[in-house]
Amino acid sequence: MGTTQLESVQEPKYWHLKTVLNDALDSEFEVGEILPNERDLAARFGVARATLRQALEQLELEGRLQRRRGVGTTVAPPRxxxxxxxxxxxxxxxxxxxxxxxxxxxxxxxxxxxxxxxxxxxxxxxxxxxxxxxxxxxxxxxxxxxxxxxxxxxxxxxxxxxxxxxxxxxxxxxxxxxxxxxxxxxxxxxxxxxxxxxxxxxxxxxxxxxxxxxxxxxxxxxxxxxxxxxxxxxxxxxxxxxxxxxxxxxxxx
Missing domain, CATH: 3.40.1410.10 (Chorismate lyase-like)
Incomplete structure (x- = not known):
């Protein structure tokens, strides 16, 4: 059976980064801890800030992160x-x-x-x-x-x-x-x-x-x-x- 168009689509960079960030949240950060700023995170993972922002938005949507006024992006607690x-x-x-x-x-x-x-x-x-x-x-x-x-x-x-x-x-x-x-x-x-x-x-x-x-x-x-x-x-x-x-x-x- 030939490869379908859907199977040939590559995983977006932000999606792979989201997986990497998700692992980092589990191993390096505590609940409520504030993440480094976007510039530092982008430099650490070697990605553009736009790609990083997409990954962070996805993690927020999935409930792993919270963005709070005057505080920044923090690690979300369990449910x-x-x-x-x-x-x-x-x-x-x-x-x-x-x-x-x-x-x-x-x-x-x-x-x-x-x-x-x-x-x-x-x-x-x-x-x-x-x-x-x-x-x-x-x-x-x-x-x-x-x-x-x-x-x-x-x-x-x-x-x-x-x-x-x-x-x-x-x-x-x-x-x-x-x-x-x-x-x-x-x-x-x-x-x-x-x-x-x-x-x-x-x-x-x-x-x-x-x-x-x-x-x-x-x-x-x-x-x-x-x-x-x-x-x-x-x-x-x-x-x-x-x-x-x-x-x-x-x-x-």
Missing amino acids: IGVAVGPSANTWPGAGRDAWTTIGCAEAVAPAAVAALLGTAADEAVHTVRRERTVQGQPVATELLYVPPASVPGLPGLLTPAEHAPAVLRELHTLELESEDRAVELGSARAEDAKLLDRLPGAPVLVVTTRYVSGGRVAAASVATYRADTCRLTFGDSGALEVTHHEPESRQAS
């Missing part, structure tokens, strides 16, 4: 498991919800979300901002979009502090028929990056969830997880889980 939601078919904010509500406003949803909700492109919806922390570190931020038609019993006059609790309370009165999720890789927007203590454009995992009640989508959420510290898995129960890095000291050899 622990954390459930994304309390259970299947549960409204946000109900039960053992691990999220913290930090605000709510009426705003026009992004076009993709409006399409999910079936609302007009210029229709304002209740937008609840929530965040998730693990061991004091931010790991995810979420925007929950709720059309006014889903919460018709909402009082007309609400203070900023009352807005989010009232929306969630009214949402919980509906019968949740089903929910579904989609996961994709994305880049952190400026606002999300600030909340997650990441740089704008950093890799993130975006989880979009639709909540169905009365035969229609009653709410939709877009949760943004740090891709450098989180990976998504499906457990035996079918619940989506996320794992987060937990600091761990390397034992002396």
